[in-house]
Amino acid sequence: MTPGPALVSILRQGAYLIASVHTALDDSQMVRFQDDLIGEIGRARSRGVIIDVAALDVLDSFGSNTLRSIAEMARLRGAVTVIVGIQPDVALAMVKLGMGTGSVPTALDLEEGLEYLDRHVQHSPAASARGGERSR
Amino acid sequence: MPVSASPPADAGRQSEPPADVAALIPLVRRIVEARVGNHPAADDLVQETLVRVLAAASRVEPGLLEPYAIVTARNVIASLWRQADRQRRNQHRVVDLRPAEEPDEQVLAVEEQSAVAQALARLSDREREALVAHEVAGEDTHALASQTGSTPGAVAAQLNRSRARMRVEYLLALENADPPTERCRPVLLALSSGDRRRQREVDAARHVLECDLCARLSQPLMERGQQRDDEVHISVTSDADVVAARQGARELASRLGFRATDLTILATAVSEVTRNIVRFAGSGEVVVELVERPRRGVRVTARDTGPGIHDVEQALADGYSTNAGLGLGLPGARRLMDEFAVVSEPGHGTTVTMTKWLQEG
Known part of the structure; x- marks a missing residue:
C-alpha cells in the first residue's frame, strides 16, 4: 500500500458504495482504484455506486475513460453508477478536450447523487431483505 | 631521577x-x-x-x-x-586547515593541468592571447580593446565566448572523450555560454536527451548558470511524473495570473502529452517556461527519445491511436492549447511544443 494518507476511500452506505477520490491520481493509481471499486461492489453486494471526483485536478482522456470503464463494469455487476463533483473548470477542459462521461450519469454533488440512486436503483423488498444481488 | x-x-x-x-x-x-x-x-x-x-x-x-x-x-x-x-x-x-595531501592528489593535479593545457591549445591564437592577458596578466578590457582597436564591450563578449569554449574543451579533455557526433560541440558550446537562442537553434535539449556524453558533460555546464525561476524541468519516466508535470505547469502558470479555468485546461493538455511520453517512448522530459514575447504565456515542450511518429498528420487526426485509447492525446491537447506543433523523426523521437497565451484583462 502507499504510505501516507489514503488516496481514495470506498465507504459502504446501505446498498450503495460511496467512493471518494482525495487527491490527484496518476494512471496506475486510477487503475488500482478501478479494481478496488469493482471488487468492493461484489463484496458489499452494492446496488449503486457514487464516485466523488471533486478533488481530481484534471479529468484527461485516461481519467474520463477509466470512469466510463468503472461505470460499465459496475453496470455489468448489477450496480448503477453516478459520478458527482466534477468541478466547473474540469468540466470545461473535458469539453474542450472532446471528452465526456458518455452515458454515465452525473450529479452535482453527493446529495444529488444519492437522490439519483434512490430513483434509479430497484429496491425489490425481497432483495433488500436478503441483502441480495438480484438486479431486477 | x-x-x-x-x-x-x-x-x-x-x-x-x-x-x-x-x-x-x-x-x-x-x-x-x-x-x-x-x-x-x-x-x-x-x-x-x-x-x-x-x-x-x-x-x-x-x-x-x-x-x-x-x-x-x-x-x-x-x-x-x-x-x-x-x-x-x-x-x-x-590545525592546519589544508588537508594532508592524498597520494592521488598529485596525479589529479597533473591531469587537471594537462586538461587545462589541452583546452587552451584548442583555442585560436587570438582567443588564447586575449584570455591569458586578461585572466593571468590582469589586463582589463579597456587596455585590450585599445590594443586591438576594438571596444571594451566587444572584448568582454569575446572573452565570454572564449571562456565558454574553454569550459567545453576542458571537460572534453578531462573526460578524455571525443564527441561522438558533430552536433556535440555546438550543443555543448551553446549550453556553456548559456545562450538560450543558440540552444534552441541547435536543439540542444533534444541532443542532450539522445547523447550520453553530452548529458554527462552538460551537468557541470548547466550548474554554473543561475537557476531560472520561470522554468520547470520534469524528467518523465513513470505515471507519477505525469501528475508532477501537470502540477508543475499549473503552479508556474498560476504565477503569471492565469484564470483557474485556463490552469485546468493547461494541466489537462500537459497530462495528455506527458502520458504519450510514458506510453510510447518510455522516457523523456517536459519543460514548462513562461514566455514574454510575442505575448505573455506558458510554453510547454515535451521531448522524448522514443520510436517517433511515422505519420504526424494521422496522429493529429481524431480517433487515431496505436495504444487502444481513444486517440485523444495529441488532438485533444491541440484543441486545449492556443499553439501546437509536433516534430517527429522516426527512430529518434518526438517533440511537442505547445503554448497557452495569457488572456489579459
Missing part, C-alpha cells in the same frame, strides 16, 4: 626541612602511578607535586604534610587531564 634533588633556593630558609618532603617521594610516586600508569608525564607530575608541597611546606601544620601531598598530587593529575581534554577540544583551532 632528579626528583627534588635541589629544593628551591628559598626553601632552605624555611622551618620545615626538605628531608620531610623527600620522604614523601615514594608516596607521591605511588599515587601518581596508580592514576596515570606509565604515562610519559608521570615523572613530571611527581616533580610538580613535590615543588608545590615544598612551596607550601611552611604553611602546612606539622604532621599534615602527608595528606597535603596526597591532595596536591590528585589535583595535579586532575589538571593534567583537564589540559589534555581542552587541547583535544581546541585542536581544530590550531
